[in-house]
Amino acid sequence: MSTLKQLLQTGRELLKQQGIADANVDAWYLLTHVFGLTRTDLLLKGDMQADEGKSNLYMELIKRRSNHVPLQHITGSQEFMGLEFYVNEDVLVPRQDTEILVSEVLKICEQKSVLDMCTGSGCIIISLALLGNLTEAVGVDLSEKALTVAAKNVDKHKAQVKLIQSDLFSEVEGSFDILVSNPPYIPSGDIPELMPEVKDFEPMLALDGSEDGLAFYRRISKRSKNHLKQGGLIFYEIGHNQGEAVKRILETEGFTDVTIKKDLSGLDRVVSARRS
Numbered sequence: 001m002s003t004l005k006q007l008l009q010t011g012r013e014l015l016k017q018q019g020i021a022d023a024n025v026d027a028w029y030l031l032t033h034v035f036g037l038t039r040t041d042l043l044l045k046g047d048m049q050a051d052e053g054k055s056n057l058y059m060e061l062i063k064r065r066s067n068h069v070p071l072q073h074i075t076g077s078q079e080f081m082g083l084e085f086y087v088n089e090d091v092l093v094p095r096q097d098t099e100i101l102v103s104e105v106l107k108i109c110e111q112k113s114v115l116d117m118c119t120g121s122g123c124i125i126i127s128l129a130l131l132g133n134l135t136e137a138v139g140v141d142l143s144e145k146a147l148t149v150a151a152k153n154v155d156k157h158k159a160q161v162k163l164i165q166s167d168l169f170s171e172v173e174g175s176f177d178i179l180v181s182n183p184p185y186i187p188s189g190d191i192p193e194l195m196p197e198v199k200d201f202e203p204m205l206a207l208d209g210s211e212d213g214l215a216f217y218r219r220i221s222k223r224s225k226n227h228l229k230q231g232g233l234i235f236y237e238i239g240h241n242q243g244e245a246v247k248r249i250l251e252t253e254g255f256t257d258v259t260i261k262k263d264l265s266g267l268d269r270v271v272s273a274r275r276s
Helices: 004-017 023-035 039-045 052-066 071-075 096-106 123-131 144-157 188-193 215-224 243-252
Strands: 077-080 083-086 113-117 136-141 162-165 176-181 228-237 255-262 268-275
Touching: 004 023, 004 039, 004 052, 023 052, 023 071, 052 071, 071 077, 077 123, 083 123, 083 144, 096 123, 096 176, 096 228, 096 268, 113 123, 123 136, 123 144, 123 176, 136 144, 144 162, 176 215, 215 228, 215 243, 243 255, 243 268
Parallel strands: 113 136, 113 176, 136 162, 176 228
Antiparallel strands: 077 083, 228 268, 255 268
């Protein structure tokens, strides 16, 4: 039998041995997930014998994480915009970088209609619906499995969001004030170089942006004009080196006021434009 502190240390060491970058943090998160502890609890109860059943479960989860299964797939949860979202292997895990996209839209979305293309877990459109006082919120995805996850998150947050299964705009009706999208944008040739947590466990449908990573920006920009109101705005999350390329795509399609927003690291992260 191990104490809680010993169990945590064992978890840390096993993760470090397998090259898990955030071994200390992940070992702690899994301990809290299994035992429901706070850091104060660990200080007060850390020398107590850990429950055997929970200890065995903890070590099973540590083994999964040591095989590079994403922490969020193990816990089934990821925080985004201060909200908790259910996630699994059918959707991309929400990233902090994407909060920049949502924050930019929140500046101008009050009392407006928003369409979220490639919605995945629904984290973008649900956050906007809960925080942005929208008149209409619609999330679109091709993947039925992703929409099942999104629907769970809509129910969890009691959000006023409509979900549509559609190959981009094929099943979308009407026009919107704002279109937001975090589409697949990783060049096909770069995918083998991604971390195992991403390339081996996250859905390829949500990663692969074709040979140059720009296919979805071209397709969405061309077809979005039929679903954006006059003067409507489009917001994209982009890869760190795609700002100028996506700007050219939008300008070619007749969009104006194209703006590139950088993230906290000074890298291109969001491109926005107006339908003229």
